[in-house]
Amino acid sequence: MAQEALSWQTVGRGLWEITAAVQGVIGRSGIGTGLCQAFLRHTSASLVLCENADPSVRSDLEAFAARFAPDGDPRYRHHLEGPDDMPAHLRSVFTQVELTIPVRGGRCALGTWQGIFLWEHRIESMDREVLVTVWGH
Structure with a gap:
């Protein structure tokens, strides 16, 4: 088994x-x-498996999320860190923060057009950490 923490800003x-x-x-x-x-x-x-060939898929996902969880909605009570605070939490809860992917031939057994994406839901720059654990033989 192996485990590493990966960081991004x-x-x-x-x-x-x-x-x-x-x-x-x-x-x-x-x-x-x-x-x-x-x-x-x-x-x-969030972490998501997504189309990795056509960037318009990612912009369409972002447009959908903006309609699903709009910034600054007056119905939100949680807004301690700004108008994108609660929408970011909603987007995270309704997507996922964990992915499990088969390993075959020493690589993720992804489909032809699949990629692993970190989906940032906050407007400002953020430090993010992904803990990757690999087990098998």
């Missing part, structure tokens, strides 16, 4: 591909077959 709201970094942990682990778990240690961002 996001530059605001959006989806940031982290596939290569996760693949790097698997490569360094020496595990050829098993499972990889990525866990985001935050409550206002």
Whole structure:
């Protein structure tokens, strides 16, 4: 088993591909077959498997999230860190902060167009950490 913490500083709201970094942990682990778990240690961002070829998919996801959880909605009571505070928590809760992906041939067994993305839900730049655990043989 191997485990590494990966860190990023996001530059605001959006989806940031982290596939290569996760693949790097698997490569360094020496595990050829098993499972990889990525866990985001935050409550206002998400991890998602997403289309990695056409960036319009990511902009469409962001547009949908803006309609689903709009900034500054007067119905929100939680706004300690600004108008994007509660919407970021909603987006995180209704997506996911953990992914488990099969490992085959020493790599994530992703589909042709799949990538692993950190989805930042806050408007400002944030420090984010993903804990990656790989186990198998």
